[in-house]
Amino acid sequence: MKRLLSCALLGSSLFLGGCVLSPGSDMPYEKSGPPIDDLVDVQPITFGLVQAQNAARKEFISQQSLKEATQEMTSDTSDYNYRIGKGDILNIVVYDHPELTIPAGGERSSVETGNVVHSDGTIFYPYVGRIHVAGKNVADVRAQIASSLADYIAEPQVEVNIASFQSQKVYVSGQVSNPGQQPITNTPLTVLDAITSAGGLNENADWRHVVLTHKNGQEEIINVYDMLQNGQMSQNRLLNDGDVLHVPDVGSQKVYVLGEVLRPQDLPMGGHRFSLVDALSQSGGIDEVEAQASGIFVIRQGGPGDKMATVYQLDASNAASFVIGTEFELEPQDIVYVTTAPISRWNRVISQLLPTTNLTRSSVGSVNDYNDL
Structure with missing residues (x-):
């Protein structure tokens, strides 16, 4: 009877231990498609690679500058001339004829004393009458008013400016x-x-x-x-x-820093350029206990041929390699990943097994205590 009870307790202990080792249900899945290794291109980050990237970047900027110099500049402002519109307020002065000019003073500004361009694009001025000014520049309006006043004033001197831009x-x-x-x-x-x-x-x-x-x-x-x-x-x-x-907001224009760094995060690249070392330092640096120095990767979408991504690897086992990392520029949506050192992976496996080991020892101890009774 005692032996039968002991076997039952031991069996239940092993069953519980098995639950700890294999949590969850058995989910069938299919492994389809080509291996992921066939879809990525791996390149070491070397001094030669950094030089080639910098040269390509300078060549691109140079080509853009050449294109810019030969194309028609739509942003050329040398011949810009403001055209008067509805709602603008014009300030018109006829020198030596104050009766034609409403003076602006401490109580009234030039905006309050100016001529408003009406909804039909016209203004009214003494001796001139109603004139159409919308679509014209101030030089055109000045010449038109001076020409009309010449019938009443000898050699009129007219100045026209815009007191308020509203149109x-x-x-x-x-x-x-x-x-x-x-x-x-x-x-x-x-x-x-x-x-x-x-x-x-x-x-x-x-x-x-x-x-x-x-x-x-x-x-x-x-x-x-x-x-x-x-x-x-x-x-x-x-x-x-x-x-x-x-x-727009920065959206997906970010660099993602993952793995064994002190502060995994995403870094917005709206108005900044980051080198690999910049991204690592802003994330607190690599975890010196957990990280594998030779396993610093930059994963970038796209690659030669039909590759899904290009993986750049920096081997920082020698700290001097970080000098190369300062010259390697990241692009939006790059993923910086720092792998775990092998000893750290072993420690994590052990830490997961320890609760199971303690449970088994506790179960065996319970059986021995029962046998002693």
Whole structure:
């Protein structure tokens, strides 16, 4: 009887131990498709690789600059001339004839005393009558008024300027400090001007995919990063009435740092470039106890031929290799992965087995205690 009870207790202990070793149910699955190793291209990060990448990057920038120099510059502002629109307020002065000029003073500004362009695009002026000014520049209006006054005044000297710009505006939205509308004035307004007037891009902005939507619905993608970092100013478009400039958030423009680092995280690359060492240092560095120094990888989508990804490996067993890592530039959506050292993997297996071992010892001890009784 005692032996039978002992066997039952021992069997139940082994059953419980087996549950610990094999948690969960048995889920059948199929292994299909080519091995993952066949879909990736592995390259060591060496001084030669870094030099080749830097040369390719400089060549690309040089080609873009050449293209920029030969194409028609749509952002050329040398011949910019503001056209008067409905709602603008004109300030008209006829020298030596104060009766034709309403003076502005301490109580009234030039905006309050100016001539408003009506909804039909006209203004009224003494001795001249109603004249159409919408679509004209101030030089045209000045000449027209002077010509009409010549019948009443000898050699009239006329000055026309815009006291308030009300007719034309652009809209800046998204990841800027002060989104809102901005007036178009007699000073050309470009993409960079509008962003600067809006307080600049904030830390969550995507510098590479700023969307410019024109009044006719046509869209352009503006790379502000290339303008500021690489001098590709052909993208600095001249803005027109009704344009909408939207700065999206950083979205997927990030670098992901995973594995044996102190702070696994994603790093936004909106307006920054990161080297491999930058990404590791901002993540607290590699875990010196758990990490395998020779297993620092950068996984990048795409590769030669039909490869799914390219894996770059930095062997930092010699600390001097980090010098190469400072020159290896990351791209958006790169994954930096630091593997675990073999001894750490063994320690984790042991730590998972220890609870099972303790349970088995406890069960055997219970059987011995029963036998003693």
